[in-house]
Amino acid sequence: MTDQNTAVIEEARDERLKQASFLTRLMRRPELGAVMGLVIVAGFFMMVANPVMFELSGVMNFLAPAAQLGLLAIGASLLMVGGEFDLSVGSMVAFAGLIFGACVVTIGLPLPAAIVLTLAFAAAMGFVNGQIVIHTGLPSFIVTLAFLFILRGLSLVGLKWATGGATQLRGVREAATDTPLDAFFYELFAGEAFEGLFAWLAANDWTAKFPNGQPKVTGMPVEILWFAAIACLAAFLLTRTRYGNWIFASGGDANAARNSGVPVRRVKTSLFMVTAACAALVAILTVLDSGSTDARRGFQKEFEAIIAAVIGGCLLTGGYGSAIGAALGAVIFGMVLIGLTYTAIDQDWYLVFLGTMLLMAVFFNNIIRKRVTGER
Amino acid sequence: MSAPIVEMRDIEKHFGSVIALAGVSVTVNAGEVHCLLGDNGAGKSTFIKVMAGVHQATKGEMLVDGKTVRFSSPRGALDAGIATVYQDLAMIPLMSVTRNFFMGREPVRGIWPFRHVDFDFCDRVTREEMHRIGIDVRDPGQAVGTLSGGERQCVAISRAVYFGAKALILDEPTSALGVRQTSMVLKYIDMVRKKGLAVVFITHNVRHAIAVGDRFTVLNRGRTLGTALRGEISAEELQDMMAGGKELAELSDELGGTV
Numbered sequence: 313m314t315d316q317n318t319a320v321i322e323e324a325r326d327e328r329l330k331q332a333s334f335l336t337r338l339m340r341r342p343e344l345g346a347v348m349g350l351v352i353v354a355g356f357f358m359m360v361a362n363p364v365m366f367e368l369s370g371v372m373n374f375l376a377p378a379a380q381l382g383l384l385a386i387g388a389s390l391l392m393v394g395g396e397f398d399l400s401v402g403s404m405v406a407f408a409g410l411i412f413g414a415c416v417v418t419i420g421l422p423l424p425a426a427i428v429l430t431l432a433f434a435a436a437m438g439f440v441n442g443q444i445v446i447h448t449g450l451p452s453f454i455v456t457l458a459f460l461f462i463l464r465g466l467s468l469v470g471l472k473w474a475t476g477g478a479t480q481l482r483g484v485r486e487a488a489t490d491t492p493l494d495a496f497f498y499e500l501f502a503g504e505a506f507e508g509l510f511a512w513l514a515a516n517d518w519t520a521k522f523p524n525g526q527p528k529v530t531g532m533p534v535e536i537l538w539f540a541a542i543a544c545l546a547a548f549l550l551t552r553t554r555y556g557n558w559i560f561a562s563g564g565d566a567n568a569a570r571n572s573g574v575p576v577r578r579v580k581t582s583l584f585m586v587t588a589a590c591a592a593l594v595a596i597l598t599v600l601d602s603g604s605t606d607a608r609r610g611f612q613k614e615f616e617a618i619i620a621a622v623i624g625g626c627l628l629t630g631g632y633g634s635a636i637g638a639a640l641g642a643v644i645f646g647m648v649l650i651g652l653t654y655t656a657i658d659q660d661w662y663l664v665f666l667g668t669m670l671l672m673a674v675f676f677n678n679i680i681r682k683r684v685t686g687e688r
Numbered sequence: 689m690s691a692p693i694v695e696m697r698d699i700e701k702h703f704g705s706v707i708a709l710a711g712v713s714v715t716v717n718a719g720e721v722h723c724l725l726g727d728n729g730a731g732k733s734t735f736i737k738v739m740a741g742v743h744q745a746t747k748g749e750m751l752v753d754g755k756t757v758r759f760s761s762p763r764g765a766l767d768a769g770i771a772t773v774y775q776d777l778a779m780i781p782l783m784s785v786t787r788n789f790f791m792g793r794e795p796v797r798g799i800w801p802f803r804h805v806d807f808d809f810c811d812r813v814t815r816e817e818m819h820r821i822g823i824d825v826r827d828p829g830q831a832v833g834t835l836s837g838g839e840r841q842c843v844a845i846s847r848a849v850y851f852g853a854k855a856l857i858l859d860e861p862t863s864a865l866g867v868r869q870t871s872m873v874l875k876y877i878d879m880v881r882k883k884g885l886a887v888v889f890i891t892h893n894v895r896h897a898i899a900v901g902d903r904f905t906v907l908n909r910g911r912t913l914g915t916a917l918r919g920e921i922s923a924e925e926l927q928d929m930m931a932g933g934k935e936l937a938e939l940s941d942e943l944g945g946t947v
Binding site: 337340548552553554556557558560561564565568569570571572573574627631632681 | 766782790793805
């Protein structure tokens with residue numbers, strides 16, 4: 313028994329010697345580009361920006377928008393690895409916001425029912441997207457581009473219907489906290505978490521306080537928690553589960569995957585549903601946070617989400633990418649968007665940065681992919 | 689002698705008004721390589737797709753282990769032990785060797801929310817199987833795109849063997865390969881045969897067929913031109929049957945006997 317064990321260990325050690333070098337293994341990680349980008353951007357702002365940015369309150373400031381974009385980007389990255397695009401996620405945020413607002417305010421449903429209904433409705437739209445793409449064989453780019461306009465239009469029309477002429481629906485917060493049950497669910501999707509912990513940290517002088525003794529940061533915005541949780545879930549799903557392997561396979565070569573017994577159609581359809589549900593989650597979080605919904609919500613977010621996914625290492629051709637990378641890509645975005653306000657730089661440079669970053673990421677990804685896969 | 693592993697009787701396949709197969713019969717025995725030869729458009733691909741469950745025969749009977757079967761999908765054929773290795777559609781270059789090897793049949797462990805693919809096990813099996821066929825996979829985590837064409841083909845075949853195939857259909861496994869790579873694949877086909885599997889080897893290269901084949905069936909325009917045993921037929925005769933003989937012989941003379 314002992315001999316056998318030793319033999320096994322020796323064999324394992326031998327095999328390990330044959331394994332690729334640390335550098336090659338690192339290069340093989342799709343999120344490498346995003347990590348490097350994050351380091352560079354963080355380094356830049358540490359030098360240039362007001363140091364307040366990297367205090368706890370500043371970090372919370374840039375993580376909050378990063379979280380909203382990140383939830384979209386994670387959905388987009390899963391779908392991109394699966395070989396498809398969804399350009400309708402931005403409009404889906406507005407549309408899901410409308411559904412959610414109408415459920416809570418106009419119909420007066422209890423909050424948990426409204427949340428479930430909104431997610432289900434978004435998933436149903438994702439299902440429709442997926443089915444059209446699969447059955448027509450059209451590029452998802454075109455199909456979801458159509459839905460970008462359809463859903464945006466429906467949001468406008470629907471909001472006017474729900475409010476009697478306005479394109480903004482108010483009073484969500486009041487309607488969403490009117491019963492104890494609602495109030496409980498409201499806490500899960502809005503406001504801050506860990507207030508006790510943050511108060512305690514401040515009381516012990518480990519984090520900053522205002523002169524009157526109140527902590528500067530009273531808690532962690534819940535969307536950051538949702539973002540972190542969904543990022544971990546997506547990463548586990550993609551890299552460790554059978555479904556994740558099927559996503560890679562479906563995006564890498566749908567035909568080969570099908571021949572190997574992977575249910576490609578089901579995988580792709582479910583990914584469209586997941587992406588749409590991610591958009592709906594963002595809608596719920598932001599609508600509860602602001603207490604109102606409007607038809608411009610999520611405008612152009614589909615592009616930012618796709619850019620974040622690409623920065624995170626997703627290939628436009630599918631079959632390769634990372635959910636964690638997309639999440640990091642979103643953090644880069646948040647850091648730049650908010651970070652610029654801590655500097656003397658004009659905020660509108662943000663858009664220039666967006667385009668440049670996309671170009672660099674695609675360029676970088678192509679080089680990496682060729683090196684990793686030996687493609688010529 | 690026991691029943692052949694796969695027997696196809698008078699298979700016909702019509703696509704609308706086009707008759708792709710007009711009654712093809714082929715018998716595949718265990719431990720035998722049955723070469724299916726034919727020029728482009730002879731019906732080879734259609735025939736193996738019927739065998740693999742991709743197409744359903746319009747007429748004719750298919751028997752596996754002596755029992756009549758009818759496959760409605762590739763999954764059905766796979767479950768019956770008939771695995772097909774397609775020439776270029778077998779592997780996903782961006783995915784690791786391990787992920788490709790277990791694609792669609794990933795072993796899982798753990799209880800539901802934490803159920804995950806047992807990648808340690810997968811890596812180990814992949815490394816062992818690769819070692820067995822003499823491919824030195826430095827790291828099973830490396831992408832399939834880094835393997836050579838012959839290695840990819842061998843990985844695809846060993847995957848089918850590992851998952852318990854009784855009959856292997858190899859769709860032109862050597863047609864895109866160089867000489868050394870081809871011999872690697874042919875050697876592996878021989879190993880598979882010695883393990884007692886039935887192999888259907890589709891090719892239009894007579895020399896590759898002669899190298900490993902036990903039986904040779906030539907298809908032409910959706911029909912069988914007959915089946916010959918090893919030793920009964922020469923490479924030249926096979927070549928003539930495939931190409932309809934004459935023209936190629938003339939061409940061969942013109943080119944100084946190189947075709």
